[in-house]
Amino acid sequence: MTEFKHVYISEISKYEGQDVCLKGWLHGKRSSGKLHFLQVRDGTGHIQAVIFKGDVDEEMFKAADALTQESSIVICGTVKEDKRSKIGYEIGVKSVKLITESIEYPITPKEHGVAFLLEHRHLWLRAPRQQAIMKIRHQIIKSVRDYFDQNGFTLVDAPIFTPSACEGTTNLFETTYFEEKAYLTQSGQLYMEAAAMALGKAYCFGPTFRAEKSKTRRHLTEFWMVEPEVAYNDLNDNMDLAEDFVEYVVQEVVKNNRKELEVLDRDISKLENVKKPFPRISYDDAVEILRKNGQTFEWGDDFGAEDETTISEQFDKPIMIHRYPSECKAFYMKPDTENEKLALCVDMIAPEGYGEIIGGGQREDDLDVLLTKIKEHELPQEAFEWYLDLRRYGSVPHAGFGMGIERAVSWICGLHHVRETIPFPRLMDRIRP
């Protein structure tokens, strides 16, 4: 066995003209009499390895012909420039070593149904499209964190176990926590408000859970959410932050993942266009748009998926809709002093019909108003005493928002369904593998 330096396909350009070894898997193969063309993948990329009959001994040439899809192999040979190749290089093979044979790999190049593919998610992740999605997801998460880290935010992980089902247990997953009941978090926001009072600018980023009996293309039971919160920010600051943040994340993907976006046939110009400023319209403006487009819509209702699509179609960028009626928003939203029926909240709607990606707003910072709201909503005040403390001891205006990562991945990758945006999706009817 020839033993050269082990390198990864992603760094192959550094080794032109040199002998190297690749450790990976056979993705595909074609042969002519004197030549085998092996498509090799190692998780960092794909490359073509060419075996000339005269370059290796007869047995090895024969063995290469028998290699099956997804067999693990170590290929050693010379890195050669190849202008026709997508990555610009190929390998002139000096030796091939089979590590383990793969017999009847279930995911063949033919089309498979989604149920079958999800059942084989542990293998489906090897497909080029899925790898492209995972790499873009990786970049999105990295950019989200980089953005907040570079802008003076402190990461403050919110807890997963929460003690009380403050707003009803309908959509909560429950567990027995030693002597009592506990619930899996739906949002770290209340904790981030405490964190912002301590650290000025804080964010959490972790999994959140919704036990919704919903099978739409936008719902997962387990999904990741980032939630920044800033002391002394008002609604306008919050919109400035959300806009600057989303521009950064999208442009980082455009800059770093062109190759992956092409694998997904994503229209990159649509993403390049995601630059500030984003349109800011009021809820009332949005209702007006719906009515102008012939839709009936009751003032006071929240927008449905279809409404969001209609509104977003009027613009070629994400839009921010602010000042919804208080009645359709959570109790902790601060009312607009200019019109007490409106909340100082904002939702960001992605373009191209991908729906809401951000929800947030300015929080009620007055102790008495908050106490009244808790009573009005018939919430158990005791469970909120710690949250009320934030208004008792040096309350300040503050605002924040949450962005669901899978919705963002779905939009940026141009995917119809969120189930492909997360490595191991959890849906109402799916908890395996």
Add this chain to the structure above:
Amino acid sequence: MTEFKHVYISEISKYEGQDVCLKGWLHGKRSSGKLHFLQVRDGTGHIQAVIFKGDVDEEMFKAADALTQESSIVICGTVKEDKRSKIGYEIGVKSVKLITESIEYPITPKEHGVAFLLEHRHLWLRAPRQQAIMKIRHQIIKSVRDYFDQNGFTLVDAPIFTPSACEGTTNLFETTYFEEKAYLTQSGQLYMEAAAMALGKAYCFGPTFRAEKSKTRRHLTEFWMVEPEVAYNDLNDNMDLAEDFVEYVVQEVVKNNRKELEVLDRDISKLENVKKPFPRISYDDAVEILRKNGQTFEWGDDFGAEDETTISEQFDKPIMIHRYPSECKAFYMKPDTENEKLALCVDMIAPEGYGEIIGGGQREDDLDVLLTKIKEHELPQEAFEWYLDLRRYGSVPHAGFGMGIERAVSWICGLHHVRETIPFPRLMDRIRP
């Protein structure tokens, strides 16, 4: 109200000689007849703001005297160099504005018991020591991610909901997942093995859960873990990776968090010493050390906290103990071909008695051996079919490890108990706030 540019204390050095506003809280105060010295915090740092009686109107000077701990205030004035100050600057105040008064803030400068402080965790986070810990935690998490991102790993989030309690339900949190039972993950490792076969180098980083009825200083029910896994790595590669990784994380904290380490009175020289290579000793060597130190120890047992301390005291760096008896390790550990009774595993023990921070090893990659192990351990084969697929379709040697973030924070910060290493700790007897 004077209105100058709002700046953060962390960036104050950029504004020497300029008029600015700080938005924060009153941390402390002392006064002489003509002067008030306000200690102001804004989450990014602390600064002294000096009010001369002659510089502000009488009413404002009087109001400043009445300011209470943790009242929220906006201070405007001139940034002046001050050599005696820790941050090198102070503010010559031109105006003070009270935002909200804080009456009888519960955490006074006197000593409080830990139970009281944990009960007030949402406020305790405002204390300088807690802020220092949170900032070091932030840096550790950032460095962990940076390390893997810079070294070609793809982030592949493991699921939180897992369908089967493969190794017994004793320490698992259970929930009803629509029609069936689900359990909260204890480790993403098996999923990372699938990810490594797809992406070559993968890692997950998320919360994990243990329902242990244990009240030791090292146990949380909810803690964060990072788990890298690399295709084609063996035990030695795995130790190289773990060592390089830990050196990077610790040295990044030394470089970026000197100020916070000083707040915690951490002996920084101990951390500076955490440079490769780390000692690598076998389990047998470790047993020898215990016996030489007069401890009785049965070959085949796992090391307890006390044993770890005795062993680690012989070294001034983290040490890696490899090749434990297979019987005290999980079924998926690959045996050493040179001695089938030993597993190709490794634990890393932190110095100074901080105990195990990393556990990992090379995984069994042979289908038949793994099938036999599953039978021997009386595990339900059906639940592992997807995991076995990884051995059916192009199996390769692979290895990885897990590092508990709170254990690492505890060691690096020099904290006795893990409860202060996470923003909102969840312990057997604590799920609030």
